[in-house]
Amino acid sequence: MAVLVLLDHDGVAIRQPSRAAVTAAAALGEVHVLLAGEGLAALAATAARIAGVARVLVADAPVLAHLSAEPLAALMVRLSERYSHLLAPATTLGKNVMPRLAACLDVQSLSDVCGIVGPDTFLRPIYAGNAIAKVQSPQPRQVLTVRAASFEPAAPEGGAASLEVVSTEGLPHPARFVGAEKSGGARPDLTAARVVVAGGRGMGSRESFSLLEKVADQLLAAVGASRAAVDAGFVPNDYQVGQTGKIVAPELYIGVGISGAIQHLAGMKDSKVIVAINKDEDAPIFQVADYGLVADLFAVLPELEAELAKS
């Protein structure tokens, strides 16, 4: 049987974690993807080019414009009979929709799958990633969200999938969208960036994050933050890295003024190379860092920017 992947997108682009979910799905069967939303003509063509995708199901309707859980789960229930597995990336979209879908199907979903052992056996982190559970799911249908950092994203080009329009008639939409505050901007997406530069409470203020941004500019990096930095209002919520924020695994992660609480480490300890900059030599982040600088960040950041500009 084929496998269905719910694509996460912002109406303009397909988010990279969706392509990681395609890779996970390819280990389970023929991959179909579901593109839901409103005004999808251009995105459908983009989805059809993702390597490894055999079919794109397009559900284009105003009720799906905000990708709310109620209509999306109802739609996926209708499609579920054709599929052995229903997957989504473990983004806020996938986390919102998939458990609702699973309950409608009377199955227990698995969240944040980080490894596929077999068609019904999966690995997932528990306790903020301090333990890994190998879980078998003897259920007729599997509903999963997939941790993007654990799967190489499928190539955006190379596929030639067929398109199928699916009916959106009669979908429920009890919730009314009022508005959004989206950060956007020119920086690469945190979960997809090759380099992440993150600041913590040690940054001290919103203004001093500009020191970090200048370093990020040099490295074409995404900017992240600890929860303490978000709570203090230095940066918006979507910068948060960790157990309750985003999971990142870039080539290079630079943590600045971050102590390294387990909830923060949960979100970045799978990065390939970790650099920590902290004035406290006993900060726990040094225990996972490949390179550490025990120094005042206000001295280091301008120097780092200048040094990077040189090379």
Add this chain to the structure above:
Amino acid sequence: MKILVPVKRVVDYNVKIRVRADGSGVETKGVKMSMNPFDENAIEEAVRLKEEGVASEVVAVSIGLAACAETLRTALAIGADRAILVETDVALQPLAVAKLLAALARREEAGLVIAGKQAIDDDMNATGQMLAALLDWPQATFASKIAIAGGEATVTREVDDGLETFVLPLPAVVTADLRLNEPRYASLPNIMKARKKPIATLTPAELGVDPAPRLKVLEVTEPAHRQAGRKLKTVAELVAALRDEARVI
């Protein structure tokens, strides 16, 4: 309007957990247990809604071993009016918890359920969504702001690219994120008062639910450990190491 708040007893977030050598799970014996942090936000929010006069009663629910009564006492000390313990020694998974909560929400005729967004032990982030599905209620997950008026809840959600606000007709399920509020510390008089508040005990059978787990945990292991690397003296050394040794810039 009655608000139901499910609270889970979990290993305290400050505890460095230990994976059992035989791979059977995480050691919870002799370990400090607390209320799941997100559930503290949920209880706090429900109590504030009662203080504002929006809610008539706040009912805390915990499902699990008899020791969950301690977690319920904490909820009562924060300001819940009464509590329900659904006692079972079965290993609980979100679908079973959601079925039990759905039965209770119907029995109590709750107008709103505020759950935590995620339990910090299983990290499933699923129960609230499953509950909303079973009740066929609208849902708003990862809430950082809730306002109730005119039979509707206006909820701001923390999503991957910022914030989104939705209006949901009640009854509904909302799951709490950490920035929803700053939970209060229970005062000593309130802790004393909480001792006198009622905790009713029920079983899954009384609620007509079979809580048997659907997933089989085959093995629990430790993740690969990272080695601490080296400390460098200067920024120039760092840049050189990243360029020539790690080759990441």
